Amino acid sequence: MNAAKWSFLLCATVSAAVCLCIYLTGRVRRPEPRAWGLDCAGCGDYPDELCAALFQGKAAALLLGAQCEQLHRAGAEAEAGIESQLRAGRPLNCSRLRASHSYITRTLSREEADFPLAFILAVHKDLDTLEWLFRAIYAPHNIYCIHVDNKTSAAFRRGVQQLASCFHNVFVAARSESVVYGGFSRLQADINCMRELAGGRLRWKYVLNLCGQDYPLKTNRELVRFLQGRWKGKNITPGILQPQHMKPRTSHVHREYISPGHSYVIKTHRRKAAGVPHGLTLYFGSAYYALTREFVNFVLSDPRAQDLLQWSRDTYSPDEHYWVTLNRIADAPGADPNAEWEGNVRSIKWLDQAQVTHNGCKGHYVRSICVYGLGDLEWLAQRDSLFANKFEVNSHPLVAQCMERWLRPRTLSQSEVPIQPEWHIKNNKCFFDIENNECSIPLK
Template sequence: MCQLERTKCSFLLCLGMGIIMCSLIYLRIRKPTEQKYLHSPSCRPFSPECRPFLSGSENKGLWYRLDCQVKSYILNGYLKCSRLKKDLHFINRPLSREEEDYPLAFIVTVHKDLELFIRMLRAIYMPHNVYCIHVDAKAPREYQVTIHKLVSCFQNIFLSSRSETVTYAGFSRLQADLNCMKDLANSKTAWRKVINLCGQDFPVKSNLELVQYLQSKQWRDKNMTPGVKQPMAMKYRTQFQYKEIKGSHVALKSPRLKKGPPPHNLQIYFGTAYYALTRAFVDFVLKNPIALDLLEWSKDTFSPDEHYWVTLNHIKEAPGSWIDGGWDGDIRAIKWWDQEGQKHDGCKGHYVRGICIYGLEDLRWIINRNSMFANKFESDTYPEALDCLEQWHRNKVLSKATVPEDPSWLLATQDTLNGGDSGFYNSSA
């Protein structure tokens, strides 16, 4: 009987000590995590104007950013590829069978704002897609080296085999896309459509939404190149011969010389430089004599990327051509200065070359439009706008996933226990 009592006491003692030890371990692990969320000295707080996009009426939890060192992480000389995807919150597996069965190709041309580029890349990244990055040859050496270091950690991201010194409105901008197209044409990834981006874009649609949009009845077998017959106001771009001052600007040749008519009696169209193209059309662009002749003719025009793609897409023989497409295809949400008061309520950031650099108050317009992408952003000028849109986009991406969520995919965490407003805008962060 005494032996039984001693055994019982020993068991209760061990059980009590075990509970105490587990509690101490739990508190030790939990405390730093909470500190990281609430008191990280490097994280900007989400702006008050961001809250409606992150927390609906049914969800009063507060959001705390987890990722605040993107640029410094990449600049770290001891970068380990084995940890990069996890540390930078890249999604490392397909989120649905529908997306996996429809891989996309992306062409991204960049020359500045490393922070924005990395955050945009991880927003559009999926392991079954393929990405060609064209880095402007005039970009700073450190920038080029850093991009190369980042890209080398991914099997499905690569640098363009040839780098151009890109000039605004010059042929070099068109050539940069073509360089990537040649590389993508040789890719082993069975990509279905290619989308081109610049380094100041950010996605609005999730990858799943892009796939569904590009596979919709209207666009399933079609190229998306919004544009119309060249208006009279744009005739100057192709009527006269221009020369590209490398890395600087485009100017009329002197003496002023008129160009001959376009080859093959082509009707020139005017439109956006951005597109979504079928793989068969890309093959047409790279090999067809009509496409090659138009390319040669376009070398001394002004901003040829705004007529080249859309003109080719109006050729009946071109795969996936869209003869009567007009401005159909919601590729970009852009606030142009001359459309203020007509198509938008004004730029809440500021204009550069007549295009809005988005501020935080522009987000509602961007989200309501639900274009494929929005342009333009600057990570240093209006960082809160990028923070908010990025988190809103990641929330949407993960909400539609058909696979278990990996904690490393989270860019922010939600505190559903402490719902006070002060945490959401934590001024100590």
């Protein structure tokens, strides 16, 4: 075939592809969707394939994904979300919730059964994102304490209570704090849950703390192997000696203030009178941790831990010095006095680290922390940390769906028990129905 014919065929092919794209785009954009639940957030015929392409950072997938999320935000609230159900006055049907939201209701391996974990979840908003996180970390042999910010609405608290009531191993903390960002109340919330967990009958091995906008990057079995491996019997509290620029956090008195719609911590001009109790050296690090049960007992009973807790009441963000400082005490259970930033507990895209430790936020920033967008999926899949922060299901529904489709197959592949069909994340073919103006799911 001569060059002229090849050129003609190439032009014709490209033209047809362009026309097809324009046609398909017009079909998707023409109607306004009635509602887009998480099951339909993929918006294409094969959501798994779209997610796979997003994790590879393919430009075409990012474009299609952005269109899908735009349609989701333009439509009504997600019908699949439990928050909208509760607002409509429909109580949760626990059996239906566990089945339709793909909860794993059996322990998947002897290895996991022999190493139960405790989780502390501090939450203050967004029940749908909390439930999305919870079904990813749920296992029937673990135990979960949910601390609900005392400032939240009665409706949100009822929703969390209803969610917890669907599971035998989940409870809401009896004592609730009015949590202020950067305040002592955030540390106290964890302590409240620890007291109840320590007094429970389940002999859990480690406790890990989460906020309601986290998501795991490892399966439960991978968490167990991580903690039983290099860290066996050791606490994970990443941090270093308190840097000079962080010292005003603990050298001056800070106060929490709460008013309708606002809460904040202010630094006063008054210096703290007393030095750090027991001559402890202050460290600075992550507020997130993995702590042994023995260390938790130490935190709740040792005079040094108790005195440091009281001393920290008027400091700024004490959860960023409390755990890491106690874990450097040589005779504390599971202590690691020479530890630094090891542990890889969280992946976070901080605003001031853009283009330094990460490639920038592809979603949006809240308090200098990235809320992940579609363009962040490739980066997330390459992380080796235990969890990532932050996510918003209703702002970025396709991110949420793809993260589930990325994690759940790995979880099930590690199972030693027969896999139940409802444990799979739904893999429905979704398409936009022009005539009925809705996202339709054909029966299988």
